[in-house]
Amino acid sequence: MYYTIGTGQIKIDSINQVLIKKNEYFTLEREIIHLHTNKTTYITNEEIWFKAYIQDHRTHKPFAITKNLYITLYNDLGEKIAHKLFLVNYGFADGNFTIPKTLSTGDYVLMASTAHQENFTEDQRYYQQIKIKNLSQQPAEKTENEIKKSYDIQVLPEGGNLLEGVLNICGIKVINQKGLGVKKVVSELFEQGSDMPISTFNLNKFGMGKFTFTPLPNKNYYIVSNIDDTRIKTQIPKPQSKGVLLQCSLHPIKPMLIVELKTNEATLSSIKEKQFHILIHQYQKTKGLTASFKENTTAIKLAIPLKDLPFGTNTISLFDHNNNPIAERLIFNDFHDKIIASENIKTTIKEDSIVTSFNIKSKNLLVENASVSVSILPVETISNSNHKSIINSTYLQPFINSYIENPAYYFQNVTKRKKYDLDILLLTQGWSKYNWNNIFRDNIAYTTEHEQGMTLKGAINRIMSEKNNLLITSPENEFTDLLLPENGKPLRNFEYRNLFLKDSTSLQFLINDNKNKPTNSNIKARITSFIPPEFSEKVSAINKSYFFDEKQKTNTNTDMAKEQLFQSAEQLDEVLLFAKKTPKRKSNTGAVISGRHKSYLDDGERKAQVHLRRYLTTRGFAIVPDVGLFPFKVIKKTNNDTVSFKFFVNGIQTTPFIGKLNGINLENVEEIFIITNDLAHENSISVYGANINSIPTEQHVSKITVINGFQSKKAFYTPKYKSYDSLFFKQYGVLGWIPNTKKNKNNEYEFSFLNTLNKEVKIFIEGIDQNGNLISEVKIIQIPNTL
Numbered sequence: 001m002y003y004t005i006g007t008g009q010i011k012i013d014s015i016n017q018v019l020i021k022k023n024e025y026f027t028l029e030r031e032i033i034h035l036h037t038n039k040t041t042y043i044t045n046e047e048i049w050f051k052a053y054i055q056d057h058r059t060h061k062p063f064a065i066t067k068n069l070y071i072t073l074y075n076d077l078g079e080k081i082a083h084k085l086f087l088v089n090y091g092f093a094d095g096n097f098t099i100p101k102t103l104s105t106g107d108y109v110l111m112a113s114t115a116h117q118e119n120f121t122e123d124q125r126y127y128q129q130i131k132i133k134n135l136s137q138q139p140a141e142k143t144e145n146e147i148k149k150s151y152d153i154q155v156l157p158e159g160g161n162l163l164e165g166v167l168n169i170c171g172i173k174v175i176n177q178k179g180l181g182v183k184k185v186v187s188e189l190f191e192q193g194s195d196m197p198i199s200t201f202n203l204n205k206f207g208m209g210k211f212t213f214t215p216l217p218n219k220n221y222y223i224v225s226n227i228d229d230t231r232i233k234t235q236i237p238k239p240q241s242k243g244v245l246l247q248c249s250l251h252p253i254k255p256m257l258i259v260e261l262k263t264n265e266a267t268l269s270s271i272k273e274k275q276f277h278i279l280i281h282q283y284q285k286t287k288g289l290t291a292s293f294k295e296n297t298t299a300i301k302l303a304i305p306l307k308d309l310p311f312g313t314n315t316i317s318l319f320d321h322n323n324n325p326i327a328e329r330l331i332f333n334d335f336h337d338k339i340i341a342s343e344n345i346k347t348t349i350k351e352d353s354i355v356t357s358f359n360i361k362s363k364n365l366l367v368e369n370a371s372v373s374v375s376i377l378p379v380e381t382i383s384n385s386n387h388k389s390i391i392n393s394t395y396l397q398p399f400i401n402s403y404i405e406n407p408a409y410y411f412q413n414v415t416k417r418k419k420y421d422l423d424i425l426l427l428t429q430g431w432s433k434y435n436w437n438n439i440f441r442d443n444i445a446y447t448t449e450h451e452q453g454m455t456l457k458g459a460i461n462r463i464m465s466e467k468n469n470l471l472i473t474s475p476e477n478e479f480t481d482l483l484l485p486e487n488g489k490p491l492r493n494f495e496y497r498n499l500f501l502k503d504s505t506s507l508q509f510l511i512n513d514n515k516n517k518p519t520n521s522n523i524k525a526r527i528t529s530f531i532p533p534e535f536s537e538k539v540s541a542i543n544k545s546y547f548f549d550e551k552q553k554t555n556t557n558t559d560m561a562k563e564q565l566f567q568s569a570e571q572l573d574e575v576l577l578f579a580k581k582t583p584k585r586k587s588n589t590g591a592v593i594s595g596r597h598k599s600y601l602d603d604g605e606r607k608a609q610v611h612l613r614r615y616l617t618t619r620g621f622a623i624v625p626d627v628g629l630f631p632f633k634v635i636k637k638t639n640n641d642t643v644s645f646k647f648f649v650n651g652i653q654t655t656p657f658i659g660k661l662n663g664i665n666l667e668n669v670e671e672i673f674i675i676t677n678d679l680a681h682e683n684s685i686s687v688y689g690a691n692i693n694s695i696p697t698e699q700h701v702s703k704i705t706v707i708n709g710f711q712s713k714k715a716f717y718t719p720k721y722k723s724y725d726s727l728f729f730k731q732y733g734v735l736g737w738i739p740n741t742k743k744n745k746n747n748e749y750e751f752s753f754l755n756t757l758n759k760e761v762k763i764f765i766e767g768i769d770q771n772g773n774l775i776s777e778v779k780i781i782q783i784p785n786t787l
Contacts, residue, residue, distance in 0.1 A: 014323065015277045015279075015288065015319060015323055017323075018277075018279070018319065018323060019279075019286060019288070021439055021440055022279075022281065022284075022286065022439055023284050023286075025434075025438070025439045026057075026058075026283045026284045027284070028119070028446055029056050029057065029058060029063070029065075030056075030057040030117070030120065030124060030398075031054050031055070031056070031057070031063055031066060031114050031116060031117060031124070032054070032055040032056075032057050032060070032063075032124070032393060032394055032398060033052060033053070033054055033069075033112045033113070033114070033124075033125070033126040033393070034052070034053045034055075034126060034388070034390040034393035034394065034766070035050050035051070035052050035053075035071075035110065035112050035126055035128055035388075036050060036051045036052075036053070036373045036375070036388075036390065036764075036766040037049065037050045037110070037128060037130070037375075038050070038375040038377075038734060038737040039375060039377060039381070039383040039384040039734065040128070040129070040130045040131065040383065040384050040385065040387065041130065041131040041132075041133065041382070041383035041384070041385070041732065042099050042130060042131070042132050042133070042383070043099075043132075043133050043134075043135060043732060044099050044100065044101045044102075044103050044132060044133070044134045044135070044136075045098065045099060045100075045101045046098070046099050046719070046734075047096045047097070047098055047099070048073075048096060048097055048098075048099060048110070048130075049094075049095075049096045049375075049716060049737040049739070050071070050094065050095065050096065050110075050739075051092065051093070051094040051373040051739040051740075051766070052069055052071075052086070052088070052092065052093040052094065052112060053091065053092060053371075053390055053393075053766070053767075053768055054066060054069070054088055054091045054092070054093070054114075055091065055394060055768070055772070057283055057398065058283060058284065059772060060338075060394055060395075060772035061091075061768075061770075061771070061772040062090060062091025062092065062371070062768065063091045064090045064091055065450045065452070066088055066114050066116060066450045066451060066452070067087055067088050067089075067450075067451060067452040067453055067500070068085060068086075068087070068088065068114060068115060068451035068452070068453070068529060068530070069085070069086045069087070069088050069093050069112060069113075069114060070083065070084070070085055070086075070112070070113050070114065070115075071083070071084050071086060071097075071110060071111070071112050072084075072110070072111045072113075073097075073108055073109070073110055073111075074108060074109045074111065075103075075106060075107075075108055076106055076107045076108065076109075081100070081103065081108070082097060082100070084097055084711055085503075085529065085708065085709070085710055085711070086710065086711060087500060087710050092371055092740075094373070094713075094739035094740065095711060095713060095714070096714055096716075097711075099132055101134075101136075103132050103134060104132075104134055104137060105132065105133050105134045105137060106131070106132060107129065107130075107131055108129075108130050108131070108132055109127055109128065109129055109130070110127070110128040110129075110130055111125055111126065111127050111128075112125065112126040112128075113125035113126070114450070114451065115448045115449075115450075115451045115529075115530035116448055116449065116450045116451070118447075118448050118530075119446045119447060119448050121435070121438045122433050122434060122438075124398060126393065127403075128388060133732075148177070149176065149177060149228075150176070150177045151174060151175070151176055151177075151182060151225075151227060151232060152173075152174070152175050152176075153172070153173070153174050153223070153225055153232060153234040154172070154173045154174075154234075154428070155170055155171075155172055155223060155234060155236050155237065156170065156171040156172070156173065156427070156428050156429075156430055157169070157170050157171075157237070158170065158171065158245070158246070158247050158248075158329060158427055159245055159246035159247065159318070159327035159328065159329050160327050160328060160430055160431060161240060161243055161244075161245060161326075161327060162215060162236075162237060162238075162239035162240065163215075163239055163240050163242075163243045163244075163245050163262070163263070163264060163267075164215050164216065164217050164239045164240065164241050164264060164266075165214065165215075165216070165217070165264040165265065165266070166214060166245065166262045166263070166264050166298070167212055167213075167214050167262075168212065168213060168214065168215060168239070168245065169210060169211075169212050169247055169427070170210060170211055170212070170213070170236070171208065171209070171210050171424065171427040171428035172187060172203065172208065172209050172210065172211065172223065172225075172428070173207060173208050173428045174187075174203060174207040174208075174225055174227065175207055179403055180207075180405055181203075181204075181205065181206035181207030181208060181405055182203075182207040182227055183205050183207065185202070185203040185207060185209075185225055185226065185227055186200065186201075186202055186203075186225070186226045187200070187201055187202075187203065187209070187211075187223050187224065187225045187226070188200045188201075188223070188224045188226075189201075189211055189213055189221065189222075189223055190221065190222055190223075190224060191219055191220070191221055192219065192220035192221065192222065197224075198213055198221075199211055199212075199213065204421050204424065206405050206406075206421070206425070208421070208424045208425060208428050209424060210424055210427055215236075215239040217241065220235070220236075220238070221235075221236040222234060222235045222236055223236060241266055242264070242266050242267040242270070243263070243267060243326075244261055244262065244263045244267065244271070244276070244318070244320070244326065244327070245261065245262040245263070245327065246259070246260075246261060246316065246318045246326075246327035246328070246329055247259075247260045247261075247262065247329075248260070248316050248329045248331055249331075249423075250306075250331065250419075250423065251303070255305065255306040255307065255335050256303045256304065256305060256306060257280070257303070257304045257305075257306055257309065257314075257316075257331060257333070258301065258302070258303055259278060259280075259289075259301070259302045259303075259304065259316060260299060260300065260301045260302070261276060261278075261291060261293075261299065261300040261318070262298060262299050263293060263298050263299075264298060265298065268293060268296075268297075268298055271293055271320075271321070272292070272293045272294060272295060272297075273292055273293070273294070274292060274293075274320075274321035275290050275291070275292050275321050276290065276291050276292065276293075276318060276319065276320060276321065277289070277290055277318075277319040277323070278290070278291065278302070278316060278317070278318055278319075279315075279316070279317045279319070280304065280309055280314050280315070280316050281314065281315055281317065282309075282310045282312060282313065282314050282315065282399075285310045287304065287308060287309060289302060289304070306333050306335035307335055307336070309333045309335070310333065310336070311333055311334065311335070311336040311337075311338045311395065312332065312333065312338070312394070312395030312396070313330055313331070313332055313333075313395055313396055313398075313399040313400075313426070314330070314331050314332075314333055315328060315329075315330055315399065315432045315434070316328065316329045316330075316331065317432075317436075325436045328430070328431045328432060329426075329427070330399060330400070330426040330427075330429055330432060331423070331426060332395075332396070332419075332422055332423070332426060334414075334419075337362075337363060338395075338772070338773050338774060339391065339411070339773065339774060339775070339776075340360050340361065340362040340367055340370070340769060340773045340774065340775045341360070341361060341775065341777065342358045342359065342360055342749075342765060342775065342777055342779070343358065343359050343360075343361055344358060344359045344748075345357070345358040345779065345781055346358070346748075347781055347782065347783060347784060348784065349755060349783075349784055350752070352754065352755050353752045353753065353754060353755055354752060354753055354754070354755050354761075354783060355750065355751075355752045356750065356751055356752070356753075356763075356781060357744060357746070357748040357749065357750040358748060358749055359748055359749070360372070360749060360767075360769070360775060362769065362771075362773050366747075367769045367773070368747070368770075369769060369770040370749070370767050370768065370769040370770070370775070371740065371767055371768055371769075372740075372741045372749055372765060372766070372767030372775065373738060373739045373740065373741070373765075373766050373767060374736070374737075374738045374741060374751055374763055374764065374765050375736070375737055375738075375763065375764040376734075376735040376736035376737070376738075376751075376753045376761055376762075376763050377733070377734060377735060377761065377762050377763075377764070378729060378730045378731075378733050378735065378758065378761060378762070379730075379758070379760045379761055379762045379780055380730040380731060381730070381731060381732070381733070381762060382731045382732070383731065383732045384762075384764060387406075387408045387764060387778065388407060388408060389407055389408035389410075389411050389412065389766075389776040390766045390767070390768065390774050390775075390776050391411040391774050391776050392404065392407035392408065392410070392411060393407075394774060396410070398433070399432050399433050399434070400426075400429050400432075400433060401429070401433050402429065404425065408776060408778075409421075410422040410425070411776055412776060412777060412778060448530060451529060451530055452497075452498045453497070453498040453499050453500045453501075453529075454498075454499045454500070454501055454527050454528065454529040454708075454709070455495065455496065455497050455499070455527070455528050455529065456494075456495065456496040456499055456507070456525060456526075456527050457493075457494075457495045457525065457526055457528065458493065458494050458495075458509070458523055458524060458525030458526075459492065459493050459494075459523070459524050459525075460491055460492055460493070460494075460511070460522070460523055461522045461523065461524055462520075462522045465490055465513065466485045466488050466489060466490045467485065467513060468485065468490060468491060468511055468512065468513055468519070469482055469483060469484045469485065469491070469511070469512050470482070470483040470491055470494065470509060470510070470511055470512075470523075471483075471509070471510040471511075471512060472507060472508070472509055472510075473507070473508045473510075474501065474505060474506065474507045474508070476502060476505035476506070477499075477500070477501050477502055477505055479499070479501075479507075481496075499527070500710055501527065501706045501709040501710065502706065502709050502710055502711070502712055503706060503707070503708070503709035503710060503711055503712075504705065504706060504707070504709070505705070505706045505709065506703050506704065506705050506706065507525065507527075507703065507704050507706070508701050508702070508703050509523045509525065509701065509702040509703070510700055510701050510702075511523075511700070518700040519700065520700055522702070523702040525702070525704050526704070527704070527706055527707075527708065527709070529708060611665060611666060612665075612666060612669060612672075612687065615666060615672070616634070616685075619636075619674075620636050620637065620638075621634050621635070621636050621645070621685075622634070622635055622636070622637075623635075633645070633647070634647050634685055636676075643676070643683055644683065645674075645676075645683045645684055645685050646682055646683065646684040646685070647684070647685050647687075648684060648685065648686040648687065649686075649687050649688075668689045669687055669688070669689040670688045670689050671687075671688045672685065672686070672687050672688075673685070673686040673688075674686075716736070716737045716738075716739075718734065718735065718736060718753070718754045719733070719734055721733055724756040724757065724758065735753050735754060735756065735761055736751070736752075736753030736754065738751040738753075741767075755783070758783060759782065759783055759785075760780055760781060760782050760783055761780070761781060761783065762778065762779070762780050762781075763777075763778070763779050763780075763781060764777075764778050765777040765778075765779070
């Protein structure tokens with residue numbers, strides 16, 4: 001077989017080579033993203049609250065590598081409204097952003113993506129449709145006559161082909177101008193030239209259905225769909241005179257997949273005894289079968305136990321005897337129960353809150369470790385009508401090219417009817433999202449790695465001595481480092497990777513000479529992270545548990561990474577103190593110094609403690625971030641209180657720096673004055689010494705602002721409403737949002753929300769356990785009567 005790809009050809013000699021190519025294609029991990037939003041209809045100036053679940057496509061477990069998640073809000077014209085960056089923590093991220101008050105009422109889309117997803121041809125980003133209402137704008141109501149209605153009617157043969165002389169199965173899909181299924185459609189099948197319908201069939205509420213017929217040679221067929229008292233005619237594609245059909249179904253009673261191959265008499269003589277290959281696959285999981293047509297046999301039927309196939313969407317691909325893919329069908333296997341459920345939901349009233357607890361079970365066993373998010377809305381809400389399901393995002397949407405309307409329908413309170421509708425959905429999809437052209441393509445280049453933070457690159461635009469060093473600080477991000485020249489080469493360029501910097505914070509750069517005396521700096525630096533092609537702007541989010549990975553930091557003057565000098569804001573082992581150089585302390589030092597607060601240093605203390613950092617540490621002092629030019633300050637915790645101290649060197653107020661291990665040598669310190677609890681003076685620490693380094697001034701410092709950083713987390717707050725009995729609250733109000741439910745002392749999952757004296761509320765639950773099992777539920781819970 002030579003399979004044509006673009007202008008070249010790829011030789012596929014055997015079905016084994018097909019398997020090798022397919023497995024190679026899915027070797028690199030792919031991220032599956034699901035967003036659980038607290039609702040899907042918002043009022044301007046409201047907060048969109050969300051939790052993101054990122055899974056490994058191979059194991060369906062939380063994906064721990066990627067740290068950067070981009071979320072973008074688009075309007076219905078595709079214009080970007082907001083774009084933000086959020087930190088992923090072991091496969092989970094949660095956050096919020098405010099809807100601008102200036103937005104117009106209309107339809108919008110939230111898109112969640114990672115940089116790594118840009119490696120793949122298939123669009124694997126997550127999309128969530130939402131509605132936004134601006135109550136200050138007069139809605140522009142359109143009359144029925146002003147709305148231009150249009151319909152798209154598609155007839156889709158099962159497997160992708162129609163064949164003369166055999167029973168064919170066809171799917172049909174009717175969507176409107178918004179891409180939504182049209183309800184209450186009745187369709188009829190006609191042979192060209194006849195007024196009598198061959199069959200009549202109803203479409204489901206998503207505008208989808210199926211029908212069967214046996215097309216005859218030299219005959220044409222069409223469908224007439226009755227929509228809003230209008231009859232719309234759709235021509236059926238002309239069937240092939242020769243070929244093979246692939247038809248699949250789930251056995252109505254037994255847990256079996258039925259795969260049937262059909263051909264006609266005109267084809268049989270040319271294909272009999274030739275092997276056809278059937279691959280049933282999901283990513284790298286594959287089951288292979290072979291079949292051949294015998295003399296006088298135009299149909300082959302195979303039964304495959306569902307237990308042998310992976311849970312979720314499976315693709316059945318048919319290859320002919322030349323290893324060409326000629327037909328494909330998607331089916332959903334729910335035999336392996338990967339769905340977990342809540343039970344024993346209890347509610348109690350505690351002060352002004354409702355406390356709700358529940359268990360989660362998987363195959364009658366309690367789930368001990370699950371990450372679960374819950375949205376609580378009024379029971380009459382209309383603000384979450386397009387709820388998406390983590391089950392859909394994981395096991396259905398990744399394999400389908402088109403938009404799925406209300407996917408949660410197929411996985412909540414499952415019935416035979418819903419299973420039938422899901423199969424109709426898959427029948428109308430045609431070929432899988434993963435195109436064989438791309439799978440067979442050689443030398444697939446992966447250009448973007450999993451992002452883990454941001455990159456800082458800089459250049460020193462001045463002649464440097466090989467004895468100069470560079471101090472970089474960002475107290476808001478708890479980051480400080482000192483770059484030293486190496487191998488006798490002066491500093492020129494520098495680069496840090498894996499920085500987790502908060503939006504709108506700053507980085508300061510200070511160059512010092514070999515005596516740690518500050519000198520004028522001229523530094524150009526920029527902070528970068530991946531921007532997908534259609535993105536041009538980022539806003540931010542961060543989790544404070546991640547700041548800097550020393551293994552990824554590099555000095556471009558050397559092949560060796562420098563040792564990270566900073567771990568914690570309160571490690572005085574790394575204090576670097578700058579002071580103005582003075583010849584000797586004079587006695588007239590002013591109000592800062594008071595004899596009864598003086599601390600003398602003897603030679604034993606100098607030898608025992610060596611550095612000023614250790615001297616202060618032994619007395620319970622710590623260095624923490626503050627605001628200002630060099631935003632650090634000295635504090636001391638006493639009697640459950642924290643006291644701040646001004647810091648003086650040789651009589652001049654300055655700021656203690658974190659980032660240099662040796663700090664100030666006590667050999668250079670003559671006296672230290674510590675003033676505390678004095679009504680006449682502010683709390684202060686004054687250090688005197690002739691050989692203490694100079695104090696840096698603003699002219700010595702270069703700064704940059706982080707404009708594309710991570711956003712700080714914000715706690716959810718329940719909005720205030722004029723009335724909890726109003727129609728507005730009942731339809732659009734928000735009662736609670738819990739991105740991460742906690743376990744109580746009874747090992748139950750528990751959350752609480754404001755008691756508004758309503759008799760019942762609606763909760764939306766999404767989550768995943770440690771084994772990759774999923775929960776997606778909508779429940780109404782009763783509130784106990786307090787009277």
